[in-house]
Amino acid sequence: MSGSNGSITITLDGTNRSTTLPLLSGTEGPDVADIRKLYANLGIFTFDPGYGETASCESKITYIDGDAGVLMYRGYPIEQLAEQSDFTEVCYLLMNGDLPNAKEFKEFRNGVTYHTMVHEQIRNFFNGFRRDAHPMAILCGVVGALAAFYHDNLDINDPEQRRIAAFRLIAKVPTIAAMAYKYSLGQPFVYPKNALANGPQGYARNFIHMLKSVPAEEYDVPDVLAKAMDRILILHADHEQNASTSTVRLAGSTGANPFACIAAGIAALWGPAHGGANEAVLKMLAEIGDVKNIPAFIEGVKDKNSNVKLMGFGHRVYKNFDPRAKIMKESCDEVLAALGVEHEPLLEIARELERIALSDDYFISRKLYPNVDFYSGIILKAMDIPTSMFTVIFAVARTVGWVSQWKELVEDPAQRIGRPRQIYTGASKRDYKPLSERG
Numbered sequence: 042m043s044g045s046n047g048s049i050t051i052t053l054d055g056t057n058r059s060t061t062l063p064l065l066s067g068t069e070g071p072d073v074a075d076i077r078k079l080y081a082n083l084g085i086f087t088f089d090p091g092y093g094e095t096a097s098c099e100s101k102i103t104y105i106d107g108d109a110g111v112l113m114y115r116g117y118p119i120e121q122l123a124e125q126s127d128f129t130e131v132c133y134l135l136m137n138g139d140l141p142n143a144k145e146f147k148e149f150r151n152g153v154t155y156h157t158m159v160h161e162q163i164r165n166f167f168n169g170f171r172r173d174a175h176p177m178a179i180l181c182g183v184v185g186a187l188a189a190f191y192h193d194n195l196d197i198n199d200p201e202q203r204r205i206a207a208f209r210l211i212a213k214v215p216t217i218a219a220m221a222y223k224y225s226l227g228q229p230f231v232y233p234k235n236a237l238a239n240g241p242q243g244y245a246r247n248f249i250h251m252l253k254s255v256p257a258e259e260y261d262v263p264d265v266l267a268k269a270m271d272r273i274l275i276l277h278a279d280h281e282q283n284a285s286t287s288t289v290r291l292a293g294s295t296g297a298n299p300f301a302c303i304a305a306g307i308a309a310l311w312g313p314a315h316g317g318a319n320e321a322v323l324k325m326l327a328e329i330g331d332v333k334n335i336p337a338f339i340e341g342v343k344d345k346n347s348n349v350k351l352m353g354f355g356h357r358v359y360k361n362f363d364p365r366a367k368i369m370k371e372s373c374d375e376v377l378a379a380l381g382v383e384h385e386p387l388l389e390i391a392r393e394l395e396r397i398a399l400s401d402d403y404f405i406s407r408k409l410y411p412n413v414d415f416y417s418g419i420i421l422k423a424m425d426i427p428t429s430m431f432t433v434i435f436a437v438a439r440t441v442g443w444v445s446q447w448k449e450l451v452e453d454p455a456q457r458i459g460r461p462r463q464i465y466t467g468a469s470k471r472d473y474k475p476l477s478e479r480g
């Protein structure tokens with residue numbers, strides 16, 4: 042922590058019992074009350090479902106100011122990184138804390154590039170999946186299976202082994218993601234290509250190559266698509282203690298194998314309230330079907346009993362705008378113009394939906410704005426990537442965030458096994474009755 046900054050006193054009303062706890066300060070953001078002695082001093086816990094007000098760890102990786110719409114990786118504003126950096130450099134930054142010099146960058150990029158292939162036996166896993174299996178299910182299963190390849194000899198307390206595990210994950214997840222896609226198409230798997238990976242936006246270019254090439258014909262990745270994919274990857278690379286990252290940390294706090302921890306993160310990301318939202322946005326647009334159906338759909342969203350949400354809108358932390366969405370919207374316009382997509386019906390629905398939602402009091406009063414997933418889905422659709430792959434691409438990007446957070450956790454001497462408390466509201470103690478005595 043940067044330091045202690047005053048204290049907070051909690052008094053139990055109606056008693057003379059109170060405790061004074063330290064307030065801790067970070068380099069940015071609000072102070073946090075250190076409640077680690079609360080139970081010992083007062084015999085009470087705190088209650089915070091969804092952890093909206095609870096700092097679960099100390100981290101130096103990503104900072105978000107949800108009110109001001111600020112997102113920084115290692116202190117660098119996301120806008121500057123999206124404009125000037127590339128995903129591989131952002132991976133270095135997230136993992137190591139600083140931007141690399143030319144030599145460090147080259148070594149790091151080689152480290153990633155030369156780990157992109159997967160063991161040939163990994164191919165066998167795919168045959169066990171139905172050909173229509175969701176690629177997130179495949180990704181989760183196969184990334185978890187990497188633990189079987191790198192377990193017995195992996196010592197997470199050795200920094201060099203942590204470093205290699207990190208390279209393996211960042212490098213192999215796109216290869217596995219592309220294999221999941223190829224499997225669903227019934228096409229042969231396409232191997233990574235180092236010559237592509239070593240050029241500008243190389244990580245994104247190599248990934249698109251593995252998605253779109255076939256042995257008979259190599260896909261010549263257009264610059265505009267490589268740049269758009271690179272930007273999607275940068276914008277999704279980390280987002281501090283979100284649900285999937287917290288899942289990775291919780292699993293990691295037990296000392297679990299890092300490949301298994303990342304598989305747990307992939308599972309948490311899949312939900313429609315989190316990374317699954319980009320796929321859900323496109324499904325929603327398809328269900329609306331026509332601009333004329335939007336008013337009825339919006340009424341359904343506002344109806345508390347309908348359980349319908351406007352997917353791609355709202356965020357737990359951003360309450361004015363999502364800075365990633367702003368950049369993604371620009372990217373979306375660029376890609377659509379470059380690809381000549383003008384009158385795509387789903388896009389017209391998206392634009393009209395956005396216009397109506399941004400002027401409707403329901404959304405304004407609840408501070409609900411388009412989030413990153415509202416636009417990323419539209420870009421990916423324009424790139425002719427099937428909706429079932431959208432969350433997979435999010436997972437490819439977020440792997441570096443998960444790995445960096447996992448590394449930070451393992452290297453933090455203050456970390457303990459994650460173990461939240463609860464408020465128990467079930468039955469009080471009662472005695473067991475044999476079946477014959479129950480009414």
Ligand code: CMC
Pocket residue numbers: 280283313314315316318342349350351352353354355356357358407409412413414
């Ligand atoms: N559509 C309609 N109403 C909404 C929406 C939405 N998308 N999001 C929140 N609300 C309402 C919610 O019903 C509640 O209304 P009321 O005060 O009348 O009860 C109010 O806004 C506050 O919402 P909340 O549920 O307390 O917000 P939360 O912080 O728990 O949830 C969220 C955040 C992202 C899960 C939620 O906004 C949501 O489900 N959005 C749609 C899914 C989505 O786009 N997720 C992607 C998030 S960004 C990518 C990522 O980081 O994973």
